[in-house]
Amino acid sequence: MKVFWYADGSTKDGYGHLFRIISIQKLSPIHYENIFLYSNDTQKNFYWSKGINAYDIKADHDHDNVAHLIIDSKKNISELLEQRSLKKFCGKIILIDSPNMDSIDIADILIFPSFYINQDLVKQIKTKDKKVFFSTSSCANKFT
Numbered sequence: 569m570k571v572f573w574y575a576d577g578s579t580k581d582g583y584g585h586l587f588r589i590i591s592i593q594k595l596s597p598i599h600y601e602n603i604f605l606y607s608n609d610t611q612k613n614f615y616w617s618k619g620i621n622a623y624d625i626k627a628d629h630d631h632d633n634v635a636h637l638i639i640d641s642k643k644n645i646s647e648l649l650e651q652r653s654l655k656k657f658c659g660k661i662i663l664i665d666s667p668n669m670d671s672i673d674i675a676d677i678l679i680f681p682s683f684y685i686n687q688d689l690v691k692q693i694k695t696k697d698k699k700v701f702f703s704t705s706s707c708a709n710k711f712t
Contacts (some may be wrong), residue, residue: 570601570633572657574625574648575640578610585640586614588664592638603629605653629653640664645671655677672696679703 593602604622606612607616615622623629625648636659639645645663648654663675665682667689672678677699685702693700 569599569635570603570630571596572603572605572629572634572637572654574605574607574637575611576643577614578608584615585611585665586611589640590618590637592640592664601633603634603640605629607648607651622644625651625653627653627682631658635659636662638664639666639673639675642666642668643671644668645674649674672698677701 571593573589575585575592577583577586589604593604596602604615605625606622607625608614612622612624627671628705634657637654637657639648639661639662641648642665645661645666649657649661660676662666662677662679663671664679665711666672666675666678667686669689669692672693674697675698678693679701
């Protein structure tokens with residue numbers, strides 16, 4: 569099974585999402601074929617500095633057997649999903665750490681790594697039919 573991984577990161581926004589997505593990926597089942605995607609040079613250089621092969625999100629990718637797209641971002645992910653490489657994706661979208669309701673509507677599974685979350689957001693999410701986890705380690709084996 570293949571998994572696409574994407575995390576925001578830039579010199580302006582920092583590296584926190586990038587570090588976290590690598591940590592979460594290490595918790596995923598060993599049989600996953602992990603494919604990291606980047607959209608800028610900061611992300612690309614970060615992955616390469618960690619010895620991780622990463623691929624440009626704008627390039628075409630083989631979607632056969634890709635079960636999950638895991639995104640760590642606070643931004644609206646709809647633009648990300650408009651990339652030519654992801655338009656064909658039809659697996660589950662797992663969204664990490666996003667308070668963006670437009671993104672939440674798109675995602676299948678939500679992960680909030682902190683228990684400190686805006687309670688109004690929690691109330692809004694409860695009206696959606698979503699799987700929600702409030703810890704990264706407790707949900708790493710529940711992606712499927």
